[in-house]
Amino acid sequence: MNKKNYYSKIAVIVICISFAFSFIAQTSPFEPFHSVYGFVYINDVLAPSQTEVLITFNDGEESDIIDINNGYYQIDWQSGNHEHEWPVPGGLGYFSVIYNGDSYIPIDNMTIKIFPEIIGYEVDLHISTLGGPPYKPTNPQPENNSENISINPTLSVYVSDPDDDMMDVSFYDATDDSLIETDLNVPSGSTASIVWSGLNPNTEYFWYTVAKDSIYETKSEVWNFRTKMIVNQPPNKPTNPIPADGTEDVDIDITLSVDVTDPDGDTMDVSFFDASDDSLIGIDLNVPSGGTASVEWNDLIYNTTYSWYAIADDTMYETKSDTWSFKTIDIDDTPPIVSITKPEKGLYIFNRKILPRFIRPALIIGSITIEVNAKDADSGIEKVEFYICGELKGNDTSAPYTFEWKRDRIRLFHIFIIKVVAYNNDGMSSFDRMLVRKFL
Numbered sequence: 001m002n003k004k005n006y007y008s009k010i011a012v013i014v015i016c017i018s019f020a021f022s023f024i025a026q027t028s029p030f031e032p033f034h035s036v037y038g039f040v041y042i043n044d045v046l047a048p049s050q051t052e053v054l055i056t057f058n059d060g061e062e063s064d065i066i067d068i069n070n071g072y073y074q075i076d077w078q079s080g081n082h083e084h085e086w087p088v089p090g091g092l093g094y095f096s097v098i099y100n101g102d103s104y105i106p107i108d109n110m111t112i113k114i115f116p117e118i119i120g121y122e123v124d125l126h127i128s129t130l131g132g133p134p135y136k137p138t139n140p141q142p143e144n145n146s147e148n149i150s151i152n153p154t155l156s157v158y159v160s161d162p163d164d165d166m167m168d169v170s171f172y173d174a175t176d177d178s179l180i181e182t183d184l185n186v187p188s189g190s191t192a193s194i195v196w197s198g199l200n201p202n203t204e205y206f207w208y209t210v211a212k213d214s215i216y217e218t219k220s221e222v223w224n225f226r227t228k229m230i231v232n233q234p235p236n237k238p239t240n241p242i243p244a245d246g247t248e249d250v251d252i253d254i255t256l257s258v259d260v261t262d263p264d265g266d267t268m269d270v271s272f273f274d275a276s277d278d279s280l281i282g283i284d285l286n287v288p289s290g291g292t293a294s295v296e297w298n299d300l301i302y303n304t305t306y307s308w309y310a311i312a313d314d315t316m317y318e319t320k321s322d323t324w325s326f327k328t329i330d331i332d333d334t335p336p337i338v339s340i341t342k343p344e345k346g347l348y349i350f351n352r353k354i355l356p357r358f359i360r361p362a363l364i365i366g367s368i369t370i371e372v373n374a375k376d377a378d379s380g381i382e383k384v385e386f387y388i389c390g391e392l393k394g395n396d397t398s399a400p401y402t403f404e405w406k407r408d409r410i411r412l413f414h415i416f417i418i419k420v421v422a423y424n425n426d427g428m429s430s431f432d433r434m435l436v437r438k439f440l
Contacts, residue, residue, distance in 0.1 A: 036063075036112060037074040038124040040097055046071030052098040053125065055112065057091045065098070073125075092139065097127045104129070105160045105189070111138050127162075133216030134161045137169065137192070137209045146225040151201055152265070153227075155180070156193035157209050157220060164188040165213035171196070174206035174222045186211075201230035233263040234317030238270065238293070238310045245324040252302060252328050256281065257294035258310045258321060265289045266314040272297070275307035275323045287312075302331035335430040336381055338422035342371035343436060363413070364405075364438040372401040372432075374422035387419040413437045 036055065040047035053073040055063040063075050093112045097104045104127040112123060137157035142149050155171050169192035171180040181194040192209070199205060205227065209220045238258035243250050256272050270293035272281040282295030293310065300306065307325040311318050343362040347355035350366040374381050385395045386403040394403045401422075419433040 034114075034116075034119055035074055035076045036121045036123060037072070038122050039071050040068055040073055041071070041124070041126045042097075042099060043128055043130060044126070047097070047099065050100075054096045054098065055093040056096065057093045057114075059091055061091075063093075095123075095125055097125055099127065099129065102129075104162070105135060107132075107135055107162070110135060110160070111158075131163045134159060134165070134167050134188075134211035134213055134218045136218050137211050137220035139191075140209075140220070140223045141193075142223075142225040144221075144223040144225075148228040149225045151199040151227050151230060152195060152197040153199070153225070154193055154195050155207060155209075156191050157211075159186055159188070159190065159192050159209075159211045161188040161211075161213055163213070167192075167211045167213050170210045170212070172208055172210065174208050174224075180207070199227050201227050203227050230264065232266070232314070232316045235260060235262045235266070235268055235289075235312035235314050235319045237319050238312050238321035240292075241310075241321070241324045243324075243326040245322075245326075247326040249329045250326045252300040253296070253298045254300070254326075255294050256297055256308060256310075257292050259292050260287055260289070260310075260312045262289040262312070262314055264314070268293075268312045268314050271311045271313070273309055273311070275309050275325075281308065300328050302328055304328050331426060333426075333428065334376075334378060335428040336374055336376035336422045336424045338372060338374040338384065338420060338430050339432050340370065340418060340420055340434055341373050343368060343418075343434075361415075361435045361437055364436055366440050367404060367406045370403045370405055370418060370420070372396075372420045372422070374399070374401055374420075376422075376424040376428075379425035382423045382425050384423075385421045387417075387421070389417050390419070407440050413439050 040051055040053060042051070047068050049068055049070070051068040053066045053068065053075065055075060063077070066073050066075050091114055093114060095106050095110060095112065097106060106125040106127055108126055112121060137159050139158040141156040142153060157169065159167055159169055161167060166185045166187060168182055168184050169186050170182040171194050172178065173180055180196050183192040183194055186192040192211075196207075203226065204224055206222055206224045208222045211218050211220075238260050240259040242257045243254065258270065260268055260270055262268060267286045267288050270284045270287050272283070272295045273279065274281055281297050284293035284295055287293045293312075297308075305325055305327045307323055309323045310321045343364060344353070345358070345360045345362050346353050347359050348362065348364045348368050351368045370386060372384050374384050381399070383395050383397045384401040386393050388405065393405070396402060401420075414437065416436050416438050417433055418436060419431060421429055421431040423429045
């Protein structure tokens with residue numbers, strides 16, 4: 001066999017072997033292994049062999065429970081070749097260390113986030129069986145370095161305590177350490193949250209939390225996020241006027257009100273104006289979107305038509321309402337009607353009429369109840385006053401209008417003047433009077 005044929009055969013064999021290895025590599029059922037591993041310390045001492053480690057992910061999947069060997073643990077899984085499709089890429093896992101039958105959360109490194117492109121994670125775990133301060137708050141929401149966050153975000157963190165104590169979790173603005181708000185009585189192993197409202201658009205904010213049990217407190221890391229860019233929109237046109245447009249017989253002292261809303265949820269200053277001259281009636285400040293703004297408009301003129309409007313201002317834009325009108329009530333310039341119905345002409349003995357009307361003036365012996373008829377068709381009766389010889393003795397504000405005239409100084413048939421004055425609700429008045437003789 002010549003050399004040319006020999007080398008040709010060698011080349012064919014090499015090519016065949018290369019194709020075979022390429023085919024095996026492409027069709028192999030084996031995928032790369034991934035591992036989470038490290039050492040476990042209990043009270044700063046390497047954990048004994050009966051200690052176990054477990055990872056629970058936020059989608060409910062769990063790792064196998066791994067026994068520790070000389071303080072060392074290793075949790076392995078093979079992509080595409082395991083019983084459960086865990087962890088979900090980017091999933092957040094929570095470590096648990098099982099020691100002497102009790103489950104503990106590590107003081108540090110409580111969580112781990114898994115990504116498919118990372119093969120190994122070295123994570124040492126420390127637990128304490130002696131109790132102590134809360135663990136450092138973790139799992140911030142919004143996540144650190146997040147962008148395009150609402151200007152009214154909900155801040156939250158995961159908190160736990162080695163003694164399972166309840167905690168008060170305070171949220172702080174890291175730029176000046178001012179308190180944002182505190183979530184009280186948060187159970188160990190749960191989430192604390194508050195709303196940080198009224199932030200500026202397209203602005204970076206820094207924040208942290210402090211978890212405090214009855215004795216200790218623990219501060220978290222400092223996290224940051226940037227709010228989204230917002231194009232502010234003007235308030236919507238104020239609606240639902242009170243008094244309604246075209247209302248009549250409105251009182252001369254009234255409350256004007258409108259409903260206001262804003263597309264961005266902004267608070268508004270709402271100004272009310274007299275449309276006849278655009279003069280300001282009043283301002284209702286810091287009215288929330290979806291709320292009602294109102295002002296008082298007093299000392300109006302009777303039987304007059306008024307026009308008004310409102311302007312809602314969110315500090316950047318303002319929106320004017322429609323113009324509405326109402327008419328005030330017509331003044332009651334007719335005095336009430338009033339008359340004394342008892343006593344009449346005749347003889348009265350201790351409030352009983354004994355003889356008829358031909359005795360003039362009326363003769364009264366002893367006490368008597370003075371009775372008055374008063375009415376006003378427009379505004380009604382406010383009160384009736386009772387006078388004896390010019391001296392006010394009493395008043396009555398509801399019908400029947402009466403006054404008990406009791407024993408006076410002992411006089412022998414002395415002459416008295418009874419006068420009654422009736423007032424209507426518009427301040428108009430009228431009176432009636434009569435001359436009587438009274439003994440006792």
